[in-house]
Each structure stands twice: as structure tokens, then as C-alpha cells.
Amino acid sequence: MINKNGIFKLIILITVIAMLGAGLAGCAPKPSGGADENNGDQGEVSNVEPVKIGVLAPLTGGLASIGEQLKNGNELAAKMINENGGIKSLGGAPLELIFLDGEGRQEVAMGEVERAIDQEKVSVVTGSFHSPSAMGATQVAERLKTPYLIQVAGADDITNRGFNYVTRVSVNLFKYGYDAVSYFDWLNKEKDAGIKKIALIFEDADFGQSTAKGSKEAIKDLGFELALDLSYPAASTQNMTPYVSKIKAANVDAVIATSFIADALLLADSIEELGLDAIKLGISGGFADPLFAENIGSKVESWFLADNFNTDIPGIEEVNNKYSETYNSKMGGHAAHAYQSILIIADAIERAASRDRDDINNALKETSITDSSKIIVPYKAIEFDEKGQNIYAEPVVIQYQDGERKTVFPSKFATSEPKF
Amino acid sequence: MNLTLFGQTLVSGLLQGGIYAQIAMGLMLGLGVLGIINFAHGEFLMIAMYVTLIVFRLDINPYLAIFISFPLLYFLGVILAKYLIIPILDRETMAQFLIMIGLSLVLMNLAMIIFSPNFYTVKAALTGKTLKIGEIIIGANRLLGFAISILVTGALLWMMQKTELGRNIRAVSQNRYAASLVGVNVKAIYQIAFGISLATLGISGPFLTPIYYVSPNIGSFFILFAFAIVIVGGMGNFKGALVASFLIGLADAFGAVLLPGSTGPILPFIFLILTLLFKPKGLFGGSGI
Amino acid sequence: MLKVENISAGYGKIEVIQDINIEVEEGEMVALVGANGAGKSTLINTVSGILKPTKGNIVFMGENIIGHEPHDIVNKGLIQIPEGRQLFGDMTVEENLLMGATSPEGKKFKDETLEYVYNLFPRLLERKRQISKTLSGGEQQMIAVGRALMLKPKLLICDEISLGLAPIVVADMFNIISGLNKEGLTILLIEQNVKRSLAISKRAYVIENGKIVLHGLSNDIKDDPYIKQAYLGL
Ligand SMILES: Nc1ncnc2c1ncn2[C@@H]1O[C@H](COP(=O)(O)OP(=O)(O)OP(=O)(O)O)[C@@H](O)[C@H]1O
Numbered sequence: 004m005i006n007k008n009g010i011f012k013l014i015i016l017i018t019v020i021a022m023l024g025a026g027l028a029g030c031a032p033k034p035s036g037g038a039d040e041n042n043g044d045q046g047e048v049s050n051v052e053p054v055k056i057g058v059l060a061p062l063t064g065g066l067a068s069i070g071e072q073l074k075n076g077n078e079l080a081a082k083m084i085n086e087n088g089g090i091k092s093l094g095g096a097p098l099e100l101i102f103l104d105g106e107g108r109q110e111v112a113m114g115e116v117e118r119a120i121d122q123e124k125v126s127v128v129t130g131s132f133h134s135p136s137a138m139g140a141t142q143v144a145e146r147l148k149t150p151y152l153i154q155v156a157g158a159d160d161i162t163n164r165g166f167n168y169v170t171r172v173s174v175n176l177f178k179y180g181y182d183a184v185s186y187f188d189w190l191n192k193e194k195d196a197g198i199k200k201i202a203l204i205f206e207d208a209d210f211g212q213s214t215a216k217g218s219k220e221a222i223k224d225l226g227f228e229l230a231l232d233l234s235y236p237a238a239s240t241q242n243m244t245p246y247v248s249k250i251k252a253a254n255v256d257a258v259i260a261t262s263f264i265a266d267a268l269l270l271a272d273s274i275e276e277l278g279l280d281a282i283k284l285g286i287s288g289g290f291a292d293p294l295f296a297e298n299i300g301s302k303v304e305s306w307f308l309a310d311n312f313n314t315d316i317p318g319i320e321e322v323n324n325k326y327s328e329t330y331n332s333k334m335g336g337h338a339a340h341a342y343q344s345i346l347i348i349a350d351a352i353e354r355a356a357s358r359d360r361d362d363i364n365n366a367l368k369e370t371s372i373t374d375s376s377k378i379i380v381p382y383k384a385i386e387f388d389e390k391g392q393n394i395y396a397e398p399v400v401i402q403y404q405d406g407e408r409k410t411v412f413p414s415k416f417a418t419s420e421p422k423f
Numbered sequence: 424m425n426l427t428l429f430g431q432t433l434v435s436g437l438l439q440g441g442i443y444a445q446i447a448m449g450l451m452l453g454l455g456v457l458g459i460i461n462f463a464h465g466e467f468l469m470i471a472m473y474v475t476l477i478v479f480r481l482d483i484n485p486y487l488a489i490f491i492s493f494p495l496l497y498f499l500g501v502i503l504a505k506y507l508i509i510p511i512l513d514r515e516t517m518a519q520f521l522i523m524i525g526l527s528l529v530l531m532n533l534a535m536i537i538f539s540p541n542f543y544t545v546k547a548a549l550t551g552k553t554l555k556i557g558e559i560i561i562g563a564n565r566l567l568g569f570a571i572s573i574l575v576t577g578a579l580l581w582m583m584q585k586t587e588l589g590r591n592i593r594a595v596s597q598n599r600y601a602a603s604l605v606g607v608n609v610k611a612i613y614q615i616a617f618g619i620s621l622a623t624l625g626i627s628g629p630f631l632t633p634i635y636y637v638s639p640n641i642g643s644f645f646i647l648f649a650f651a652i653v654i655v656g657g658m659g660n661f662k663g664a665l666v667a668s669f670l671i672g673l674a675d676a677f678g679a680v681l682l683p684g685s686t687g688p689i690l691p692f693i694f695l696i697l698t699l700l701f702k703p704k705g706l707f708g709g710s711g712i
Numbered sequence: 713m714l715k716v717e718n719i720s721a722g723y724g725k726i727e728v729i730q731d732i733n734i735e736v737e738e739g740e741m742v743a744l745v746g747a748n749g750a751g752k753s754t755l756i757n758t759v760s761g762i763l764k765p766t767k768g769n770i771v772f773m774g775e776n777i778i779g780h781e782p783h784d785i786v787n788k789g790l791i792q793i794p795e796g797r798q799l800f801g802d803m804t805v806e807e808n809l810l811m812g813a814t815s816p817e818g819k820k821f822k823d824e825t826l827e828y829v830y831n832l833f834p835r836l837l838e839r840k841r842q843i844s845k846t847l848s849g850g851e852q853q854m855i856a857v858g859r860a861l862m863l864k865p866k867l868l869i870c871d872e873i874s875l876g877l878a879p880i881v882v883a884d885m886f887n888i889i890s891g892l893n894k895e896g897l898t899i900l901l902i903e904q905n906v907k908r909s910l911a912i913s914k915r916a917y918v919i920e921n922g923k924i925v926l927h928g929l930s931n932d933i934k935d936d937p938y939i940k941q942a943y944l945g946l
């Protein structure tokens with residue numbers, strides 16, 4: 004009745020399709036107008052040997068939508084640098100990006116980074132968004148003595164382990180959580196917001212735990228009352244209504260949420276449904292994702308969003324336009340940090356005048372970028388402390404107003420007043 | 424816990440349970456009749472949801488997507504049963520596992536290629552509308568999704584118990600050898616049953632999409648709960664699965680509200696483990712459907 | 713009515729029956745006897761289309777049914793009561809019987825056949841709402857016979873319907889089978905109970921190790937010295 008040979012062929016077919024599917028998914032979702040896949044899109048081909056940079060990002064799997072934005076940002080920066088003559092101190096060597104698909108899985112990320120260092124002989128590694136992957140990947144880089152510049156992964160421990168080869172551009176999670184509360188303090192003082200009781204709701208992995216830690220410390224420091232401290236597992240929570248009911252029952256003045264995109268959408272929907280009346284602030288992650296606003300529509304205007312980037316920051320129009328032209332989508336914080344990171348790496352290589360990993364690492368750690376034309380992220384400057392954390396990385400608070408993504412805090416970057 | 428919070432949690436748990444039910448029912452039909460664990464069940468829901476998204480993007484009422492997703496998923500089920508599943512029914516379980524997991528990955532990746540990994544939401548007529556009973560607020564979309572779920576489940580139960588097709592499906596599930604000896608076309612029943620199993624998702628999809636969102640990995644979101652329900656309700660026991668859906672939905676909701684920190688979702692799984700420990704055949708006993 | 717010609721069949725690479733030739737004429741009751749593992753069930757499952765033969769022909773009512781699907785063969789009126797009853801255990805007695813009425817012929821005469829079956833087995837009428845797996849072995853065998861009758865068989869093949877039943881119930885069963893034959897039903901009786909089956913059948917085949925070793929009138933076979941010694945313990 005059964006043809007064994009036939010089934011064997013079927014298994015092969017399925018495996019091939021599955022692999023093909025996985026492979027294509029890694030490079031496929033590119034909106035129209037995009038450059039092609041080969042290295043040509045990173046700029047001119049020069050006859051000087053390129054400097055290889057490993058770029059880790061979750062290109063497939065559940066985080067692939069963010070991975071794509073990261074990829075775009077990295078790619079655009081490399082292209083601009085190469086078009087402007089590459090690394091001058093190395094005779095115009097172009098940057099060659101080697102994309103490493105971490106799939107949003109730690110073990111895969113670690114394997115890919117090790118492969119890039121050992122086999123692809125990259126001089127430096129950058130990227131990753133998914134913190135567990137970043138934790139693992141930096142461990143590999145540290146062991147193999149290769150500089151690793153973190154773009155957006157926020158886990159506090161990434162720079163708290165005393166590693167010599169790790170630096171980070173973006174805001175770390177503790178800082179996000181802390182500054183969210185500082186913002187409420189500012190609202191109380193400047194805008195008479197009258198916030199006393201605060202509820203925290205956060206996904207229960209390192210991302211949410213770390214921001215919550217920052218918020219709790221700030222709540223204590225600044226004299227607020229922590230009315231509720233809720234966490235949930237993002238991967239298995241489809242129903243946010245019970246959590247929101249609980250927040251509603253607690254009569255709080257403000258809520259700080261830390262979520263990935265899926266749970267952020269469900270949370271916002273449930274809040275709307277139950278008519279929760281409180282000031283709402285969402286920290287980075289899902290809330291910073293342009294998909295959040297796109298999907299929840301006009302009710303997004305009732306949210307404050309803490310992010311590491313906004314397009315209304317002065318002086319970034321050029322990059323912003325280039326990005327939209329090339330990728331047919333708006334540049335978000337992930338892409339901006341990816342872009343910024345490649346600029347920082349290029350600056351370090353330029354100063355090091357070397358492809359050597361240690362030379363580049365030393366140059367990276369001495370980075371001091373203060374020229375605002377070289378900064379497209381909302382930080383006054385870029386300098387790393389002894390742990391490798393960018394000293395000037397602070398979140399901005401954003402609010403959608405009449406469909407525009409306006410920065411409302413801190414004052415030095417603000418383009419509008421908060422509405423609540 | 425005050426009364427309002429209790430009521431709100433109760434309602435929320437019941438609604439959620441109802442939504443799980445229709446997903447679990449289809450899963451169980453495939454499992455009970457073909458004896459195959461359809462790891463791609465959630466991905467078929469995803470297909471129905473993308474159909475809804477497309478219909479919505481064409482400026483057509485997303486609920487009307489049912490007229491496409493229902494027949495589409497039925498025929499997809501029939502064709503898959505014929506060319507993929509029936510040929511592997513006599514293989515070792517491990518080979519079946521690999522093939523079904525492979526199918527799930529293929530579908531997920533195809534969705535990623537076709538629709539990008541992005542998240543999309545669909546607004547329906549009832550989006551944002553709520554119903555108030557005293558202090559308790561019920562999202563209209565959820566209520567509709569729940570009602571549809573109960574209808575689908577009821578229709579499935581009726582079909583299985585009261586129609587000749589249902590009796591033939593049960594016969595094949597209970598004894599495929601005897602079924603063929605009383606003139607039942609076993610292969611045809613396999614195809615129809617798997618078709619129906621997926622068609623239930625074709626009904627659910629258009630009503631669940633406005634409550635959730637669509638993305639290539641939305642299927643995996645539901646599948647774990649669907650499996651838990653099949654286990655708790657008892658293999659092949661449709662009524663058991665219906666009750667188990669509500670119990671799991673309630674456990675999920677009350678766990679979120681009552682248990683500290685993020686330990687809430689442990690409750691449904693404690694429930695599952697206890698069932699496995701004390702009633703390994705499910706709360707209501709297994710049956711051959 | 714049924715003509716099995718040079719049939720060989722088995723499981724995977726193992727050939728269990730070889731070159732079997734059997735014939736059943738309309739209205740006859742023919743017995744096929746043999747020890748455990750001789751290949752009786754293998755033969756009739758091949759006839760029913762469950763197993764595909766490696767060679768040979770099976771002609772039923774003038775039509776070669778090799779390669780036909782089991783449900784197709786059932787619809788032609790070739791009905792098997794399988795060994796071990798094979799009920800739908802979680803269905804009620806009546807549901808099991810009605811499962812027989814799914815063939816076109818069975819559907820046509822559903823109500824009258826059901827009445828006929830309940831007349832034949834009044835115990836089933838009393839228990840029609842009971843879940844079949846909770847019935848006694850004898851009662852379950854009645855369901856199996858009843859279910860086959862619901863299909864309006866032209867040829868009924870009974871595979872060891874006396875197996876595992878108490879002697880008094882066995883006697884009842886043989887009486888009922890004999891009665892059905894007298895009413896005109898063609899029957900191929902497969903049995904280990906050689907004595908009884910030879911007593912009620914007209915002709916018989918003896919199968920050993922997958923081969924027919926003897927065939928002829930049941931009366932003659934009963935008196936065959938080899939059969940007496942090997943099967944009748946005389
Ligand atoms: N599904 C199967 N797979 C492999 N071998 C089988 C299978 N079924 C039966 N056999 C083997 O085929 C041979 C004949 O078995 P069969 O069931 O036809 O015997 P039988 O004459 O009906 O015996 P019994 O009187 O015990 O029912 C035996 O050796 C048995 O082990």
C-alpha cells in the first residue's frame with residue numbers, strides 16, 4: 004500500500020523546501036526600490052582589500068522585521084562611506100559587511116559570530132538587537148579578542164561583565180526604565196500632571212526585568228508610589244485583558260509598559276477596550292517599532308513612547324531621506340543606531356589605520372564624536388565609559404500628535420509639548 | 424480582589440476559552456481520525472488570517488473573508504491529506520513528526536516571503552466597540568469571536584454525532600479496518616476529516632484577525648494552548664475539549680490576576696500537569712471520537 | 713459466485729499463502745479449515761481487498777476484483793465478518809448496526825434489515841443504546857453478524873465467529889449461520905472448529921502452511937484418515 008521510495012522522496016522535497024524557505028526568508032522581504040543582494044550595493048568596488056565587518060541581526064524568525072531594519076541601516080551607512088572613498092588611512096579600503104543571521108536565538112548567534120571571526124576573518128563585529136543573542140555573541144567576541152560594538156541590544160549585563168572588547172552605542176535598559184519615571188517627575192513639575200501612583204507592566208524576560216529595575220529605583224528616588232508590579236511571559240500571553248483589568252482596579256495615575264511588538268499591540272487594544280484612564284508610557288521594544296503606531300491607528304496619540312531615536316531630531320534629514328528612498332520605509336531607531344554604529348566603526352578604523360582587531364578595539368574605546376553632523380541619534384556626543392557604555396545615551400520621549408511623531412522630552416531635543 | 428475585577432476576569436477567561444475551543448476542536452479531529460499530530464495547525468489559522476487581511480486591504484468587510492477562507496482551507500486540507508498525510512500514515516511517528524514540523528516551517532517561511540515578517544492588524548465593524556454589563560466591559564470583537572467559536576464547536580459536535588458523515592468519521596477513527604469492511608471509503612473519510620479540521624480554522628480566521636494581528640508566527644501563539652486543551656479534555660473527546668477550553672481560558676485569566684509577578688501563565692500548565700498526573704487520559708476520559 | 717485462482721499473498725516480503733484455488737457456488741456453504749497461522753485470515757483479507765495479492769485472480773460474480781478498494785468490494789455484496797469482531801467500540805449497538813447500512817444496498821433496505829436483525833438477536837434490541845464495548849463476547853459477536861447482515865451480503869465470509877465463545881453460544885452461532893444459508897445466503901465459513909463446520913457445510917477446503925492440502929465434500933473430508941488424526945483428534 005505504501006511506496007517507501009515515494010515517501011523518502013517526499014521527505015527530501017520537504018526538507019529542501021523548508022531550507023529554501025528559510026534561506027529565502029533571510030534575504031527576501033525587501034520592499035521595492037531596494038538594492039540587490041551582492042556586495043555591490045555597499046558602494047564602489049575598489050581594488051584595495053576591504054575591511055570586513057560582521058553584522059549580527061535576526062534576519063529570520065520572529066524578530067525578522069526588526070532584523071530587516073537593522074540590516075538596512077548598516078547597509079546604507081556602509082554604502083555612504085564607500086561612496087565617499089572608504090577608509091582613507093587604509094588607502095580607501097571599502098567596508099564589507101558580512102551579515103550574520105542570528106535568528107533571534109542565542110546559540111545560533113554565537114555560532115554565526117564565531118564563524119565570522121574564525122572563517123570570514125572579520126576585523127570587528129557589530130549588531131544584534133536581541134539581548135540574549137548579544138550576551139552570547141559578545142562572550143564569543145571577548146574570547147576571540149575581537150571588538151564588538153553593540154547597536155541596540157539594551158541588556159544591562161552586556162556592559163556589566165568587565166569585558167574588554169565590548170562597546171555599546173544605545174541606551175541600556177536600566178536607563179530607559181529610570182528615565183521614564185524622570186519624565187513623569189518632569190511632567191509633574193513642569194506640567195502639573197499630578198502623577199502619584201504608578202503601575203509597571205513588563206514582559207518577564209531580561210528586557211522587561213531590566214527596565215522595571217530602573218523604574219523601581221527611580222520611583223523610590225523621586226518619591227512616587229509603586230502601585231502595581233506586573234509581568235507576563237510575552238511568548239505565551241494572548242490575553243492581556245486580565246492584566247489591564249487589574250491595573251484599572253488599582254486606580255493608578257500612570258502606567259509604564261515594556262513589551263515586544265505583539266504583546267504591545269494586544270496590551271494597547273485591551274487598554275482601549277477597558278477604557279483605562281491613566282497616562283501611558285511604553286518603553287522602546289514594541290512601542291518604538293513603527294508597526295505599533297501603524298497598527299493601532301489614532302489611539303497611538305494617547306501613548307508616550309520612550310525611544311532612542313526620532314526622525315524630527317535636527318540635522319538628520321539627509322540620511323532620513325536616503326533611507327526612505329532606498330528602502331521605501333521610514334527610518335526607525337534600530338536602523339538609525341545601525342547606521343550610527345557603522346559610522347563609529349569607520350571612525351575608529353580610520354584613526355587606527357589598521358585592520359588589526361586590537362588596534363581597532365583601542366581606537367573604538369577612545370571614540371569621541373561630538374560633531375553633531377556625524378550623529379544621527381539623539382545623543383549629545385558619543386564616548387564610552389570604562390565599561391564600554393556610551394555615556395551620553397539617553398532615551399527621548401515621543402508622542403504622536405496629529406499623525407506626526409513628535410519629540411516631547413528631553414527639552415533639548417523637544418519639538419512639541421506633551422499632550423495628556 | 425473586588426467584584427468588578429472578579430467579574431471582568433471571569434468574562435475575559437470565558438471569552439478566551441471559547442476562542443481556544445475552536446482551534447482545539449479542529450486539531451483534535453485531525454488527531455483523532457488520522458492519528459497525526461498536525462504541528463502546522465496554527466499555520467493554517469495563519470493562512471485564514473492572511474486571507475482576511477487581503478480581503479480587508481481590498482476594502483471589503485473582513486468578516487466576508489470567510490467565504491474564501493472556509494472553502495480554501497477545506498480544499499487545502501483535502502489535498503494535503505491526499506498527497507502528504509495519507510501516504511505517511513503508516514510511517515513511524517518520528518517521520519510523521521518531522522514532516523508535519525517541516526510543513527509548519529514551510530508555511531511560516533512562505534508567509535514571511537510573501538507578506539514580510541511584519542505585523543498587520545485588521546479593523547472590523549466592531550473594532551473598538553464595547554458592551555457594558557454593569558462595571559464589566561466586553562470587547563464586541565471578542566464576543567463575536569466567542570460566539571462564532573461556540574457555533575463552530577456546536578456544529579462540529581452535531582455533525583459528528585448526528586450525521587452519517589460524522590458516524591463514518593467516528594467509525595474510521597475507532598477502527599479503520601472494520602470501517603473499510605463495512606464499505607466506508609477510508610481514504611475519502613481521511614481527506615474529508617482533514618478538510619473539515621482545517622475548514623474550522625477557515626471560519627475562525629476572519630473573526631480572530633480583528634482581535635489579534637497577523638504575522639508569520641501568529642500560529643505558534645495558539646498551538647500550545649490547543650495541545651494543552653486536547654490533553655486536558657481527553658484524546659478524541661469533543662465535549663471534554665470544550666470544557667477544557669473554558670477551564671484553560673479561566674486558568675489563564677485568573678492566573679494573570681491572582682498570581683504574583685509573571686507566574687500567572689503557570690496556572691494553565693499546572694492544570695495540565697495535574698491532569699497528566701491524576702487523569703492521564705484527560706479530565707473526561709479519552710475515547711476514539 | 714466466488715472464484716479464487718492461484719492467489720499468493722503476504723506481508724511485506726514474506727509470502728504467507730501460495731497458489732490458493734477456492735470456489736464457492738451460489739447458495740452453497742463452504743468451509744475453510746486450518747490450524748492457527750495457516751493463512752486463513754490472510755486469504756480472506758486478500759479477497760476483501762485489504763491485502764494486495766502478489767499474483768492470481770479473484771473473480772466475484774463474474775468480475776475480476778483484483779485491485780479494487782475494500783469499500784468497492786463491500787458494495788458489490790462480498791461481506792466479511794472479521795476475526796475478533798472488530799466493532800466500533802465507542803458506538804452504541806444500534807450505531808454499529810447502522811454502520812452496516814452505509815453501503816447503497818444496505819441503505820435501501822435499512823429499516824427492514826434492522827428489524828430482521830433484531831428478530832434474529834432480540835438481545836441486541838434490548839441493548840441497542842448500550843456502548844458496544846461494554847457487551848459480553850457473545851453479544852458482541854451478534855453485533856458483528858448483525859452489522860454484516862445490514863450490508864445485504866451476497867456472499868458472507870465468517871472468520872472464526874465461534875472463537876472465544878462458550879460452547880452453548882457456539883452452538884447458537886452455528887445454528888444461526890446454518891439458518892442464514894438455508895434462507896439462501898451463500899456462506900464461506902472459516903473455522904478452527906473443524907468438526908462443527910464440516911457438519912454444517914456442503915464442501916470444505918483444508919489449508920496448511922498457506923497451501924490448500926485437501927478439498928472435497930465435507931462428508932468425505934470428515935472421514936479422511938489424515939483429517940481424523942490431525943484435526944478431529946480421533
Ligand atoms: N499483519 C501481519 N504482518 C505480518 N505477518 C502477519 C500479519 N498477520 C498475520 N501474519 C502472519 O501470517 C501467517 C498467517 O496468519 P493468518 O492470520 O492468516 O492465520 P490464520 O490461519 O487466520 O490463523 P488463526 O486461526 O490464528 O486466525 C502467520 O504466520 C502470521 O504470523
Ligand SMILES: [Mg+2]
Binds near residue numbers: 752753754795871
Ligand atoms: Mg485468522
